[in-house]
Amino acid sequence: MYQIIVFAPLLGAIIAGLLGTRFGKQFLPEKPSMAITTGLLFLSAIMSWVALFKVGFDHQEAQVDVFRYLDVGGVKANWAFKIDTLTAVMLVVVNSVSALVHLYSWGYMEEDKYKPRFFAYLSFFTFAMLMLVTSDNFIQLFFGWEGVGVASYLLIGYYYKKPSANAAAIKAFVTNRVGDVGLALGIMTVFLVFGSVNFDTVFAAIAENSDRTLSFLGGEYNAMELMAFLLFIGAMGKSAQFVLHVWLPDAMEGPTPVSALIHAATMVTAGVFLVCRAHPIYEAAPVTSAFITAIGAFTALFAATVALVQNDIKRVIAYSTCSQLGYMFFAAGVGAYSAAMFHLFTHAFFKALLFLCAGSVIHALHHEQDMRKMGGIRKKVPWTYAAMIIGTLAITGIGIPGTKIGFAGFFSKDAIIEAAYSGAAYSNAAVFAFWIGITAALLTSFYSWRLIFMTFHGKYRGDQHTFDHAHESPWSMRIPLVLLSIGALFAGAAFYKYFMSNYGDFWHGALPSAYGGDHHGASDIVQYAAAETASDAHHDDVKHGGLFGWLFNKVHGYPFWVLLLPLVVSVTGFVTAYLMYMRRDDQVAEHIKNVEETGGSPIYNFLLNKWYIDELYDATIVRFTRFLGDIFWKIGDIGIIDRFGPNGIAKFATGTANRLSKIQSGHVYHYAFAMLLGVVFLIIAAFRGMGG
């Protein structure tokens, strides 16, 4: 069964890629290519859900060895599938979103000339992602890791005639490679310490190696910290965390279904998956975990501030993704891996939903992505509007604190904020993360509603012709919206107890769980939360006096204000956005005019230009690379090596112009030939004389 889940998308990619494209002279027509890839993906998706039930609820973990991959002196890795709950969750996320995105692309890519190529890429991406999440060793993980990178590169650059798309594709690949260097070095460190690259072997040997130190680049480091840090560099690249985040917004050059699948729901979450998969290492690496918390929290805030002022509908959502990934990381950093995975799970649904809705808007408005040229289209696209409202309510985390009623993001984001709160007792990074998480939630709410108001409300600001022809998307696009809406509505409520309370021992040891169940190897923080829960669980209904008492009354182990605060800031964000963009119909137009006339405030421009980080990189790293290349080539090779090497010898040896002209007359090989023959005869003669 697992072979089918993983290889069905590959089969689809091969069929469509070889037979449907111009490579195979379009032997297979468009529709069959699309139908085959989509059909196989739905098969995979359905089987993935079956797998989740089998593994998560019935604990039928599986290990499938396909065949031998590497086997060189201890570097032993098979092509294999390790199916535990963590993997099963990822299978569901990847295949569900991928199947829906395949379906959606029937409508969205309607006018595209090379559909089989597009579908082949999508399916290939899915395959690589599945190899990543099913791996039982670091090498196959690296295969998947770089495989999704290539798929992402191909899909970002799908519109290969656009220079900006090509540039974005290369930027994505190269930036990711920077992270991959970290990951590769991390894997090497793993092998050096454990003599194995197999997850089970490595994780089982952590305790006995946790005090080892290694020297690396002139310093002595704890082995666990070092490998955790290096692996995390990889995660930072793939999951677009601060410093290596620059590729993600540019990746929006790809078609929107791609953004939904790769740059929102699946590939970018690979970094979070890696940290969760390698959680035993991170548990033994408190310093790196604090670093992750700090980077995650900072990214959550940074990306949210940039999202506040962007005008491209996809870029707003891209920065939002970056920010939400930051949330997942700081959860993982404080040891709440299950909260990170839970947010990954719910985020996949509502963020894919938001992207596909954006795609639907873009589709309706003839590829217009600038929100300044939108407005008031909710009646033209009622399905999209409704779906996007659901997505927004989910991402802003609307729900009733202390109950089990709420949108998906309500459960998962609050779980993360709560985890940071409990981590605060142990680490300063968690205190930082908690307050930043709250602030970022405020900003999230603001920019999400700003997007809704600018796009769907107020007066339409684009060209009238486009507006008149604006239309709701076809069913192939609406069905995915509806299904993902269901996910955004209920994924949190339905799975909360499994992910967060480890109900029925859902994780079964795949992750340390916050509540009850298997504590083996769980970090201090998680144990703290669990202990708190255990002691407070039955005090839920105890009421203390007064407002103050009510706020500090503990629910699920947390003071009530901790549960309430995310909702408060979320509503505040909504109200602020409403006041700024919705009070009057032409309020947005006024803002736009105002910015055009005044050039915008310095802070506005700072945010609009993404903190000028791209400019900084261009001015330093990019230029320096070119500069070095030129120096090495023109001064190193030509100016020094050639000048004093062969050319210098030539001048010295030949001297006269006469001789030079002979060499240039085209018979150099005669000289060469003669010389070598001479040498050969010389040797033979010499040996004859000596040996004879």
Next chain:
Amino acid sequence: MFEGLPILTFITFLPLLGALTLVVISRLSNADAQAQIEKNAPRVALLVTGFVLLLSILLVFDFDRSNPAFQFIEDTPWLGGGIEYRLGVDGISILFILLTAFLTPLCILASMTSVKKRMLEYMVAFLILETLMIGVFVSLDLILFYLFFEAVLIPMFIIIGVWGGKNRVYASYKFFLYTLLGSVLMLGAILWIYFYSGQQLDSPTTDMRVLMTQLDIPGGVQTWLWLAFFASFAVKMPMWPVHTWLPDAHVEAPTAGSVILAGILLKLGGYGFLRFSLPLFPEASLELAPLIYWMSVIAIIYTSLVAYRQNDMKKLIAYSSVAHMGFVTMGIFAFNTQGIQGGIFQMLSHGVISGALFFCVGVIYDRMHTREIAFYGGLVSKMPVFAAFLMLFTMANVGLPGTSGFVGEILTMIGAYQVNPWIAFGAAFGMILSALYALHLYREVVFGEVTNEKLNDIEDVTRPEWFILGLLAFFTILLGVYPSLITDITSVSVENLITEFNADIANMEAN
């Protein structure tokens, strides 16, 4: 299967026999028949090299991979005085024979349409070249090795010098000058070993099997001898800073010449390190390994950066070859299983990938007669099949997992990391840079709009081209997903090499 047959001699000299036959028949014929022979020469060459390939495949199947010793031994009197005609293969050399036998027919196939003059001589040159290349890998005698090792350059000079581009004279001169320097030093070292073996052993010999196991060279002298061999091998690799002949040689060489140059000749240096430097001079190898490490890392970073700035496709790929060979030297001198296995794998894989890349350049060069990157752009619109193949080979060159390019890189880095993390760190940097230059090339040539109207009528790959690229693509992926195909064959010999090396080092330390 081949018991009692001089199979290695047969494989080695069959191409030469073919070449001689062609020449003799042509000389004996009248003008009309000569034209006919000229026309049919490629077919004859293809037949001969195809047969050599078949024999090589059988050889690999017949090879006992669990036996670390040399196999298919031939030992016939030759010059006397301990210098004999000794042939044999082990797990390290046998796959290079296969690689040579595999690439040569493809080169001949590719040359059938692209070579416009002196077809007969061209085919003769290639057949002789194949004999000499295989000769290098089967020799078990120092002198015999040296003869093949140096003689292999002669047909290469001729191929560049006669069928090369505009600046071919400068290129072959530079190539020659570099290699000459190394050769002279190596010859001196070989002579020294010969005489020294006479003093230390019963009688002087150049038998590698005896020298490897019985000869003990004092530490100080080892260093000098090592350096003399190094001078020759480093130029062949080529290692930085003696690499500048390679870009020029590639640029001027015809397509098939480039393929052989990158695919086989660059491997002679790495093979030499494995076959001679490590077993004969273990102490010096260990002592001078840091030099190799730094030269490797500089090669990887420096030449990758230079590659990024090139305007000529072949120069870009040539510089990238230097960077990839940096991984090989780094791996070999890590002296551990991963490093050496990785180095061998990297050489074989690079033979396939760089060969494929040069074939790809050849495809468009044949159509447009320029290698200038700026000339092209938007080829995917006109040549989708070509674009797909080039994408695969580009990614393989970048070292993408799932292609053969990855295995060598990761293994050599794992090997080096155990010895010196700095080196692995520097080499890992090359992973970023290779993505930079390779994707840059791809974008400039393949993506974008077709802006040069000369490209409007460019045609996609022909059937023979499809066949060649398809075959190389097949092996690129096959070796990428099932690298054990190679590592299983090399494994025992490599372990043996490492064991002997460590024993020698332990011995020296004990004394």
